[in-house]
Amino acid sequence: MAKKMRRYTPDFKENAVLLSYNRKNVIDTSIELDISPKLLSKWRAVYRKFGNGSFPGKGRKRVYYEDKKIFELEKELSESQLRLEILKKGIKFKPQGKDALYNFINENKKKYPIGIMCEVLGASTSTYNLWTKQPTSKSEARVRLLKETITSVFYEFNQHYGCIRITRELRKQGFQISEGQVSFYMKQLKLRSKVKKKFKITTDSKHNLYTSPNILNRQFKTDKPSNVWVSDITYIQIDKRFLYLTVIIDLYDRKVVGWNIGSALSTKTTSLPAFRMAVKNRKVKDGLLFHSDRGVQYANKLFTSTLDKYKCVRSMSRKANSIDNAVSESFFNSLKRELIHMQGRLLAPTEMRMEIKDYIENWYNKKRRHSALDYKSIEEFNAEN
Known part of the structure; x- marks a missing residue:
């Protein structure tokens, strides 16, 4: 009768090798474990090569331990x-x-x-x-689709939209839905647009330069582009210091036609480069009304002579009256609520410049729905007019 071949588990093989190292003698260990010295020597050779991966078990590939x-x-x-x-x-x-x-x-x-x-x-x-x-009813399927779409729009627009703007976006996509319904579903979904935060207004109007009267007089609507531009400057806190953002907005479509971020409040780093960008982006008409606050960046000779060169009519807000420049103030309000205050930390200058550029050029001027434009985006408004 043929002798039955013994089977050894991976743990047995590894323990036998370790025991042979401890005994420092293959023969003694083989006798103690009742295995052949030749077989134990073979296991030791394999262990030297593969270490802990020497005996993976039947049908498994042997690999180096590392x-x-x-x-x-x-x-x-x-x-x-x-x-x-x-x-x-x-x-x-x-x-x-x-x-x-x-x-x-x-x-x-x-x-x-x-x-x-x-x-x-x-x-x-x-x-x-x-x-x-479980089958889903048509009513349940419709509600589910509405909730999914509301959530999708909410996050697509970076949690900035409330029920009014989301309703406009849904109607654009073909949904027949009211603002009340959207508000109801948003409450169920616990979707809240980002909270508004107050910000500090900094205008240096303590100077002896000439200030223009308030010709705009809070008439914030116009029927043609480049009829009225409004401008303002605000501070942006960054890591260890501040940047200063200047914007120029065309009241026709609320587009930011010119802007600049500077590290100082001089005319050459605020109003002047913003105006130069604006005239490159949109043709200036004779008699364009340029409205701003009474800050020195707008009242000094360097900037006023630039406006005169383009035959612009100057207009300035009354002293300490931010409502006279409400459109610019509204833009800064949106910027700080939707971007600046949502940062988890103070950004470095380069990071902040990139974030603001993306916000203005890719969000505000293209995708954001504006209440002044009947909740159309600037691109949609211009395509219809």
Whole structure:
């Protein structure tokens, strides 16, 4: 009768090798463990080469120990990245209720494992399975679609929009819905537009330079571009110091036609470069009314002579009366509420310049819906007129 071949577990092999090192004698160890010295020597040779990865078990590939560690770390990293990706995409559906959350899981089940999605998003796998078997009524499907779209618009526009602007955006997409309905669903979804914060106004009007009368007189609407431009300057706090933002806005479409960020309050770093940008972006008409506050940056000879060169009519707010320049003040209010105050830290100068440029050029002048334009974006308004 043939002798039955013994099978050794991975742990036995590794322990036998370690014991042989401790005994410092292969023969004694082989006798003690009742295995052949030749077999133990073979195991020792394998262990010297592969270390802790020497005996992975039947059917598994032998790898170097360091390679195994790297593989396991890479696997952990890959799983962490997958979970983060799911969380980023799915977290916005949690406030919308189980239907929206399970719908997200259902739509992404071919891309991500259902179990991991449920675990990451705090959902029950068994409840999800029951949900997939229950038919959804047309009314429930419509409400779900509305909530999903409201949430999508809310986050697409960086949480800046309240119910009025979201309603306009939904109507543009073909939904028949009232502001009251949007407000109701936003409360259910716990979606709140970013809170307004007060900001400090800094205008140096204590000078002996000539100041123009308030010709604009709070007439903030005009029927043609380059009829009236309004301008103002505000401070932006950054890491360890301040920057100063100057804007020039055309009252026709509320577009910021010129702007500049400077590190000082001189005319050459505020009103003058902003005006130069404005005349490059939009043709100046003779008699253009240029309205500002009474600050020295607008009243000095360097700037007024530039306005005279372009045959502009000067207008200035009354002393200590910010409402006379309400459009510029409103822009700064929006900028600080929607961008500056939402930063988690004080930005470096380069970072802040990039953020403001993106806000003005890509958000305010293109996508943002303006109440003065019947909640149209500037691009939509100009396309219709």
